[in-house]
Amino acid sequence: MKNEYDVIIIGAGPAGLSAAEELRRHDRSVLVVEKNSTIGPKVCAGVLNARITELGFSLDLAEKKFSAIQVYVNNKGHTVSLPKVFLISIDREKFGRHQLDRVLKLGADITTGSHIKKITAQSVFIHELEIRYKYLIGADGSTSVTRKYLGLKTQKYGVTYQYRIPELYDEFRIYFDARNFGAGYGWFVPHTGYALIGTGRSIIEAGETNLKLQCQRWCGEKGIDLSSAHPESWPINYDYRGWQFGNIFLVGDAAGLTSGLTGEGIYSALVSGREAARKIIDPACSCPGIDNILLRKRHHERILSLIQSRRSLTGLYHHLMLFMTGNRHLSGKIIDFLF
Numbered sequence: 001m002k003n004e005y006d007v008i009i010i011g012a013g014p015a016g017l018s019a020a021e022e023l024r025r026h027d028r029s030v031l032v033v034e035k036n037s038t039i040g041p042k043v044c045a046g047v048l049n050a051r052i053t054e055l056g057f058s059l060d061l062a063e064k065k066f067s068a069i070q071v072y073v074n075n076k077g078h079t080v081s082l083p084k085v086f087l088i089s090i091d092r093e094k095f096g097r098h099q100l101d102r103v104l105k106l107g108a109d110i111t112t113g114s115h116i117k118k119i120t121a122q123s124v125f126i127h128e129l130e131i132r133y134k135y136l137i138g139a140d141g142s143t144s145v146t147r148k149y150l151g152l153k154t155q156k157y158g159v160t161y162q163y164r165i166p167e168l169y170d171e172f173r174i175y176f177d178a179r180n181f182g183a184g185y186g187w188f189v190p191h192t193g194y195a196l197i198g199t200g201r202s203i204i205e206a207g208e209t210n211l212k213l214q215c216q217r218w219c220g221e222k223g224i225d226l227s228s229a230h231p232e233s234w235p236i237n238y239d240y241r242g243w244q245f246g247n248i249f250l251v252g253d254a255a256g257l258t259s260g261l262t263g264e265g266i267y268s269a270l271v272s273g274r275e276a277a278r279k280i281i282d283p284a285c286s287c288p289g290i291d292n293i294l295l296r297k298r299h300h301e302r303i304l305s306l307i308q309s310r311r312s313l314t315g316l317y318h319h320l321m322l323f324m325t326g327n328r329h330l331s332g333k334i335i336d337f338l339f
């Protein structure tokens with residue numbers, strides 16, 4: 001580790017490693033600082049749209065590939081199938097390892113077990129050690145210390161609760177159920193050797209709701225045995241307030257680029273990390289990837305605030321989803337719009 005880098009990246013999630021890869025391709029000196037000892041593991045359902053291939057990731061990284069999913073509204077559901085794989089599930093630890101290998105091959109410096117607690121205008125502190133940067137990228141997720149350093153508030157976030165179930169399930173299921181989840185939803189995502197079953201909703205609507213009890217009740221209704229299940233929970237920041245602040249960038253969840261409607265944020269993290277790197281390499285770069293993410297996010301959150309405003313609108317939206325995903329002309333477009 002040197003005492004100065006072109007770019008210091010805080011956080012080795014999808015956003016941070018994506019930025020590091022792009023910067024190293026253009027020969028910038030890069031230090032990635034990660035607080036955990038292992039890179040990759042993250043509370044996440046691990047669902048990605050198959051368009052991840054456009055970012056140079058092979059579908060071979062998938063644990064499961066889905067050309068059909070089950071969509072339920074209350075207890076009524078149907079199968080949405082398309083002629084090709086449209087969603088995949090990934091194991092976050094394996095995905096992180098894959099990104100890490102790519103970055104290490106390109107020669108970035110990475111330090112793990114290094115929790116950044118202090119940032120100044122020119123440097124970050126790893127324990128007592130001061131390291132200077134020309135640019136800083138905050139890729140440190142929903143509880144970002146970089147965001148706090150910039151003085152940005154986080155008022156819009158999602159609350160989640162999920163269980164890791166050591167059983168094999170084959171069906172990917174999405175549950176819209178206003179009584180249990182309001183404008184949020186429940187998921188049932190098969191992985192290799194386990195499934196992730198959980199729920200998430202916006203704090204604006206959830207308020208003091210006890211999501212854990214709600215999730216347990218819902219699993220009980222579905223006859224899911226939670227006795228050997230491992231519970232997990234983590235917030236999702238979707239409060240976007242900008243991504244470039246002079247020589248400091250926020251990417252992924254730190255920037256609040258995740259969708260408030262679906263909680264989907266891995267793709268945005270990968271794209272925004274890459275775009276922040278491009279902006280550093282060429283300040284005149286137009287960054288259409290971020291513009292597209294923001295456009296989609298705006299559409300999602302317009303729907304969210306509408307359906308949160310009245311329970312009857314939530315129900316209407318859910319039935320519209322059931323209708324549209326059941327229509328063979330619309331189903332592909334709806335899945336692409338949501339995920």
Ligand SMILES: Cc1cc2nc3c(=O)[nH]c(=O)nc-3n(C[C@H](O)[C@H](O)[C@H](O)COP(=O)(O)OP(=O)(O)OC[C@H]3O[C@@H](n4cnc5c(N)ncnc54)[C@H](O)[C@@H]3O)c2cc1C
Pocket residue numbers: 010011012013014015016033034035036040042043044045046047048114115116117139140141142143144145160161162198200233234235236251252253254258263264265266267269
């Ligand atoms: C329950 C749940 C389910 C989800 N399911 C999906 C899904 O199916 N599909 C999807 O696309 N998205 C999903 N998401 C969202 C997705 O997990 C995030 O959008 C994505 O991980 C964001 O990537 P990131 O790189 O911005 O942040 P993160 O993946 O959170 O990475 C941030 C990294 O920074 C490190 N870090 C934090 N603070 C510091 C510090 N001070 N110093 C050093 N390192 C630090 C962390 O340890 C972490 O490694 C889900 C989220 C939750 C909570």
